[in-house]
Amino acid sequence: MGHRRTLQAIPIAMPSRFNSIIPVLLSVLIAEVALGMLTTLIPLTLSAHDTHSGVIGLVGSAYFLGFLVGTLTCARLVRAVGHIRAFAVFAALSADCALLMTSTHSPLVWAGLRLVMGWQLSGVFLVAESWLNDKTDSATRGRTFGAYLLISWGGAAMGPLAFGLLRNADTALIMTGVAFASALLPMAVTPVSNPPMGERKRFSLRRLYNTSPMGTTCVLASGLVNSCFYTLVPVYLERHGHGPGQVPVFLSGALIAALLVQYPVGMASDRFGRRPMTLAALGLAIVLALLLAFCGGSPFWVLILLGSLLSGVTAPLYGLGAGQTNDRVARTDYVAASGGLLFAWAVGSTIGPVAAGAVMTRTGGANSLFFFIAAALLLLSGFTLLRMRRTPGVENESAFVVARAAPTQMPELTPQGPSTTDP
Numbered sequence: 001m002g003h004r005r006t007l008q009a010i011p012i013a014m015p016s017r018f019n020s021i022i023p024v025l026l027s028v029l030i031a032e033v034a035l036g037m038l039t040t041l042i043p044l045t046l047s048a049h050d051t052h053s054g055v056i057g058l059v060g061s062a063y064f065l066g067f068l069v070g071t072l073t074c075a076r077l078v079r080a081v082g083h084i085r086a087f088a089v090f091a092a093l094s095a096d097c098a099l100l101m102t103s104t105h106s107p108l109v110w111a112g113l114r115l116v117m118g119w120q121l122s123g124v125f126l127v128a129e130s131w132l133n134d135k136t137d138s139a140t141r142g143r144t145f146g147a148y149l150l151i152s153w154g155g156a157a158m159g160p161l162a163f164g165l166l167r168n169a170d171t172a173l174i175m176t177g178v179a180f181a182s183a184l185l186p187m188a189v190t191p192v193s194n195p196p197m198g199e200r201k202r203f204s205l206r207r208l209y210n211t212s213p214m215g216t217t218c219v220l221a222s223g224l225v226n227s228c229f230y231t232l233v234p235v236y237l238e239r240h241g242h243g244p245g246q247v248p249v250f251l252s253g254a255l256i257a258a259l260l261v262q263y264p265v266g267m268a269s270d271r272f273g274r275r276p277m278t279l280a281a282l283g284l285a286i287v288l289a290l291l292l293a294f295c296g297g298s299p300f301w302v303l304i305l306l307g308s309l310l311s312g313v314t315a316p317l318y319g320l321g322a323g324q325t326n327d328r329v330a331r332t333d334y335v336a337a338s339g340g341l342l343f344a345w346a347v348g349s350t351i352g353p354v355a356a357g358a359v360m361t362r363t364g365g366a367n368s369l370f371f372f373i374a375a376a377l378l379l380l381s382g383f384t385l386l387r388m389r390r391t392p393g394v395e396n397e398s399a400f401v402v403a404r405a406a407p408t409q410m411p412e413l414t415p416q417g418p419s420t421t422d423p
Contacts, residue, residue, distance in 0.1 A: 020135040035159060070118065071339070078130075090120040160249075207340070214384065246300055265281070282377050292307065
């Protein structure tokens, strides 16, 4: 009888736990599709209106600047009104910004709206990830965040394809607004209560760099390089004669490749070490960036192949840098250090599109985007070699960090935090 009661209890407990995370996963999926549509729509629309690459880069950087501000301020709103109400505010305002973009194609207005949207979406992912941390336990957290990563990357990859189906910019903006508004519905109707608030801690950028110069620099470069790529590669493709129907395919392929390589790279870094894997990824990325710079006139399938490979080798840079940092901080500081790494990523992401766009405008060539990326990767490679010569690696390395398309986890609101049990 006791055995039979245990079997009967299982199907009751599992749906209850599963139901508590379904709303947030659905909301994230819808928001990621909307965000992926904007990634393609904005540079193509501005380029079609003869906007300079530097201005397009400015609009792209505005989003990451807002995101950076959000990492510092969104938690206050969540603390004040709770996760569910805060999520509704963030999603509704994102929808407002997307719909307002249909009223004008002014780059400056779009930059302002994208800045606000970056702040809001930082809050969306803050709520989502702290919610998942609270609603899972140590036995299910790995699977839950694995599903979250698949949904996040999958939604981001679907977004460009959705734009490819719509084609018309204003129609796509309206549908983006509808998607952001729809993202708040699953969270708004959930009967699950708000998670409790955790203690907020800070880990300054200076302290982070002093703790792990290599890890901090790698994360910052990850933000810089990947933000350049996704913000300005539509301009690169458009100026080489590839239209709105091909750009979404390119971006979706790049996002899918970035997802597929995360776990293999993580396993290899656990075996061969963070620094050797970082150096190998950087070397391959430099070659691929230069090939894209010199082969812009190649057939489209060649560009997709090269672009997907480049995205695949640069996407794990965040995880490699975060892993190196976690190797050098105390377990009690993991949470605060993760927030500092996110800030470093946002700083790099803010600088990247503006700098790359200015270079493209000054040189007058779309290929300059990949010369800029190659130069940034070359500088990081030199710094990596210097650090490898000066300081030894860490023997007992921490787990590789698998990042989302845009790393957003804000662990200062994680109620439980990381485990302090030694492996």
